[in-house]
Amino acid sequence: MHRNATSTGDHEGFHIASPAMKEVYEEIADYAFHGRSCVLFGPPGCGKEYVARFYQRKFQEARCLSASSSFYVAINCSGLSKDLAHSELFGHVRGAFSGATGDKKGLFEKAIGGVLFLDEIGDLDPEIQPMLNRALDPEYGQAFRLGATEPYVTTSVTVICATERPREDIRPSLLDRLEKQVDVPGLDQRPEDIPPAVEFFARRALAKRCDIAAVMECLFAVIPRADYESLMRDAHMKELSGLIAEKLLPMARARSWPGNFRALRIAIDTAVIRAKATNGMATFLDGVEHFFGVHEDTYSRPRNATPHDNRHTSDGLGANCREQTTCDPAFLDVITSALPPAARDDAEPIATFMLNAGDHPFRAGDLHGALSCRGRRTVQYRLKHLETAGIIMRTGGKGEWYRLVEACFSDASLILKKPDFLPLPTAPEISERHFNDVEHIRDFLEKSRRAVFVGGDRGAGKTTVACDLGRELRRTRPVYYYPFDGTGVRGLLALLDREAQARGIASGPILDTGDSNNLALHVGVLSGYVGFLLGRQDQPVLILDNVDTLRQLDERDAIRTMLRYWTSVKFVLVGLKLGNDLQAEGEHGVMEYHVGRAV
Numbered sequence: 001m002h003r004n005a006t007s008t009g010d011h012e013g014f015h016i017a018s019p020a021m022k023e024v025y026e027e028i029a030d031y032a033f034h035g036r037s038c039v040l041f042g043p044p045g046c047g048k049e050y051v052a053r054f055y056q057r058k059f060q061e062a063r064c065l066s067a068s069s070s071f072y073v074a075i076n077c078s079g080l081s082k083d084l085a086h087s088e089l090f091g092h093v094r095g096a097f098s099g100a101t102g103d104k105k106g107l108f109e110k111a112i113g114g115v116l117f118l119d120e121i122g123d124l125d126p127e128i129q130p131m132l133n134r135a136l137d138p139e140y141g142q143a144f145r146l147g148a149t150e151p152y153v154t155t156s157v158t159v160i161c162a163t164e165r166p167r168e169d170i171r172p173s174l175l176d177r178l179e180k181q182v183d184v185p186g187l188d189q190r191p192e193d194i195p196p197a198v199e200f201f202a203r204r205a206l207a208k209r210c211d212i213a214a215v216m217e218c219l220f221a222v223i224p225r226a227d228y229e230s231l232m233r234d235a236h237m238k239e240l241s242g243l244i245a246e247k248l249l250p251m252a253r254a255r256s257w258p259g260n261f262r263a264l265r266i267a268i269d270t271a272v273i274r275a276k277a278t279n280g281m282a283t284f285l286d287g288v289e290h291f292f293g294v295h296e297d298t299y300s301r302p303r304n305a306t307p308h309d310n311r312h313t314s315d316g317l318g319a320n321c322r323e324q325t326t327c328d329p330a331f332l333d334v335i336t337s338a339l340p341p342a343a344r345d346d347a348e349p350i351a352t353f354m355l356n357a358g359d360h361p362f363r364a365g366d367l368h369g370a371l372s373c374r375g376r377r378t379v380q381y382r383l384k385h386l387e388t389a390g391i392i393m394r395t396g397g398k399g400e401w402y403r404l405v406e407a408c409f410s411d412a413s414l415i416l417k418k419p420d421f422l423p424l425p426t427a428p429e430i431s432e433r434h435f436n437d438v439e440h441i442r443d444f445l446e447k448s449r450r451a452v453f454v455g456g457d458r459g460a461g462k463t464t465v466a467c468d469l470g471r472e473l474r475r476t477r478p479v480y481y482y483p484f485d486g487t488g489v490r491g492l493l494a495l496l497d498r499e500a501q502a503r504g505i506a507s508g509p510i511l512d513t514g515d516s517n518n519l520a521l522h523v524g525v526l527s528g529y530v531g532f533l534l535g536r537q538d539q540p541v542l543i544l545d546n547v548d549t550l551r552q553l554d555e556r557d558a559i560r561t562m563l564r565y566w567t568s569v570k571f572v573l574v575g576l577k578l579g580n581d582l583q584a585e586g587e588h589g590v591m592e593y594h595v596g597r598a599v
Contacts, residue, residue, distance in 0.1 A: 014200035018190035024182060025054060031180055032058035037136060039121065039175065040162040042184030045262030048162035049074070051184055052117045055160055059115055071114025073107050076579055078120040080551050085128045086146045088552060090135070096147025107553075108135055108143050111157045121174075122165030129171045132159075136177035187260040191253070194264075198248050201265045202288075203241035205272035207231040208591060210449045215277040216240075219284065243281075244272065247289045259594075266592050267295045270440060273447045273591065294436075331355060338389035343382055346371055350382065354392075354404050361401040361435075421499055422480035424470045424543075437465050437595050441572075442472060445541070448591040450563055451571035453547075453578040456595035465595050466543050466574045477538045483545040489555045492544075493522050500529050519558035527565040536568040548575030563590070 016022055031038050032055045040048040056072040075088060083097065091106030107116055118124075124132075135143040135154045142151040161178055163170065175181065187194070206212060213223045216236055224234045231237055248268065257263050275287030335354065336347040353367055368379045383402060386392045392402045445452045456462045470479040482492050493511060500506040506529055511522045534540040550556055556579065563571060571590075578592050 014193075014196040016193060017196060018185075018192040020185045020189050021193060024051065024184060027182060028055050029058045031055065031182075033062045035059065035062075035158050036180055037159045037178050038161075038180035038182055039170070039178040040160070040182050040184050041167065042162070042164070043186045043258075043260055044164050045257075045260035046184050046186045047261055048184050049117070049119060051182075052115075052119075052160045052162060056115045056117075059158065071111050072117070073111040073114070074117035074119060075107055075553065076119045076551065078123040080124065080128075082125045082127050083146070084551065085125055086131070089128070090131070090143045090145055091148075092146035093148045096145075100147070103145070106143065106145060108154045108157050109145075109152055112154070113156050114158070116157055116159050118159060118161045120163055121161040122163035122169040126171070129174050133171075133173050133177055136174075187257045187264065194252055195245065195249060197261060197264060198252055198268060199241050199245040201268040202244040202248070202272055203232060203237055205269045205591075206237055206241060208269075208449050209273060209447050211447060215284075218277050219281050243285060244268075244288050247285050248292050251289070251292060262592075263594075266594055267292055269591050270295045270444065270593060274440060274443050291440075295440075334391065335386070338386055338391055339382060340385060343385070346382060350386075357404060361403045363401060422482050422495070422542075424467050424474070424479060424481045425483075434461055434465050434468075434595065437593075438469050438472060441465065441469050441593050444591055444593055445469075445473075445570060445572065451573060451590045453573045453575070453590045453592045454595060455575060455578055455592060458576065460595045462574050462595050463545055466545065466572055469572065470541065470543055473541055477540060478535045479541045479543065480534060481543045481545065484549050485546060488550065488552075489519050489523075489558045493519070493526060493558075496526055496530070496533060500526075500533050503533070505529055505532050519554045520561040523558045523561040524565055530566050531568040534569060539570065540568065541570050541572060543572040543574065545574040547573045548577055548579070 016025065028038075028051055038055075040051055042048050052074070053072070077085065080088065086092075087096075087100075087104065087106070089106050089108060091104050091109055092100050093103050094100055131143075135141055135157070136159055138155060141154040141157070143154050144151050159178070167175065167181070206215070209215060212231065217223050219240065220236045222236055224231055224236065248271070252264065259266075271288045271290075271292035274291040275284050277284045331354070332348060332351045335351040336344050339347055339350075349371055350367070353362075357366075364376070364379055364383055367383065368376055371379055371382075383392065387394065387402075390405060393405055394402060441452060441454060454462050454466050467481065470481060473479050482495075484492075497506075497510045500510060501508065510525055510529060534542065544559075547559065550559065559573075562569075573590060578590060
């Protein structure tokens with residue numbers, strides 16, 4: 001049984017076809033059968049964590065263990081400080097450091113008799129790596145809780161590690177303890193896996209659309225059940241995902257994928273979420289093909305193509321601004337009074353355009369699209385009058401962009417839903433290349449079931465894009481913002497608790513549960529108050545920035561509990577990289593969008 005690796009050697013749910021990856025799974029199955037530790041090397045997004053989970057399944061099968069009795073514990077080591085790493089990996093005792101109010105088991109202690117997965121082991125503090133040597137010793141393995149004087153035995157813990165870094169970044173003595181080294185190939189070495197991956201990712205993206213019932217009714221005249229697992233098995237869903245795969249396969253094979261399967265999944269998610277299904281099957285498939293073609297970031301782009309060649313090929317601000325057909329009468333009076341008498345016939349379409357643009361920057365060409373019967377010089381003439389009247393202002397490096405002056409919103413009796421707590425920060429001007437990102441993410445959020453993750457490299461502009469998205473959404477719903485900048489999940493929950501008391505929503509402290517360390521329990525207790533606090537009827541959006549800095553398992557569990565139980569809230573999560581614990585394959589899973597750095 002242990003050598004039949006390919007029978008269950010699925011990657012993220014699709015069957016593996018490439019010989020290179022089949023060989024990896026066969027090797028991993030042997031190591032799991034014998035309980036041997038190993039370290040996985042491979043580029044980002046190639047599926048190292050899924051290989052680790054396959055190891056865990058084989059480890060469990062070989063010992064005839066149930067899921068409840070075979071422990072699998074995982075942690076991302078990237079960014080863990082020395083003290084935090086010691087506490088998370090080996091535990092601590094009460095009083096070991098400031099804030100240690102009780103004893104805590106470390107991951108090695110929790111994983112006794114099971115499998116411990118250490119992701120990004122190459123990023124672990126060099127002073128912690130020698131401590132792992134002792135814990136990984138197959139005969140004398142021991143570990144000390146931080147502040148403890150007596151060790152506990154770790155010989156029955158099987159450790160799997162993974163890293164994107166080269167072997168030289170890991171101490172040779174630690175590599176010796178890990179015994180086996182496995183190279184997980186990237187997508188460029190596994191072209192046979194692209195077809196099943198495209199079909200599976202398309203089906204999963206379809207199942208996560210919040211309007212999937214309407215989509216299937218429009219395309220097939222059927223309404224599938226809302227249960228995620230049923231949707232993944234539905235015959236119509238398989239047929240539709242197969243048609244999508246036929247459309248996308250030539251483009252997927254023609255692209256370079258430095259981000260491997262993660263980048264491929266993100267591109268397919270974007271295309272499936274953004275495609276409109278109201279005009280029939282052919283239009284829907286053309287939409288999927290279009291949005292897949294224009295998707296571009298630092299993790300995927302056409303081979304031999306210049307970055308941003310397709311920057312303006314998707315629908316821009318002008319197209320969206322023409323969707324609104326009514327405008328606020330008070331704001332119309334403001335626009336009419338600012339225009340010269342000969343131009344007042346254009347006041348209504350200009351007012352409609354401005355209200356739809358809100359505080360999002362626009363170009364003269366966008367307004368020209370709304371006034372298609374007017375020449376460009378005529379449009380510039382009207383913009384000049386609006387600028388002189390103080391209704392709009394110039395922005396951008398060369399003054400080529402315009403933005404509605406925020407004071408005009410109150411003059412026009414236009415109510416922006418600005419919460420008086422957890423406000424959006426003042427963000428720098430968003431660059432031209434990110435305008436399409438905002439449009440994509442907004443559509444992504446509207447159609448996804450619960451949450452969108454905005455990721456990207458450092459300096460890519462993730463926070464700026466997310467906050468600009470928040471200012472755009474704020475015209476129709478309340479938007480809240482919280483950065484995890486050191487206070488962590490506890491700071492957010494404490495703030496919500498105080499706000500609920502101040503508003504009279506709760507008569508006393510909500511989080512007085514008697515278990516101060518159980519963050520997931522606190523999130524569950526708050527779920528009955530969050531709808532009233534954030535505005536249940538207004539479809540509130542909560543932007544959580546720097547979620548990748550939440551390294552402790554209880555904080556990650558708390559975020560997952562928010563996604564599961566705070567059903568009245570839509571989430572925008574921002575960070576460098578979304579962990580696989582949040583990218584769950586279920587209705588509470590997070591859709592992912594990456595913002596590309598300028599090249």
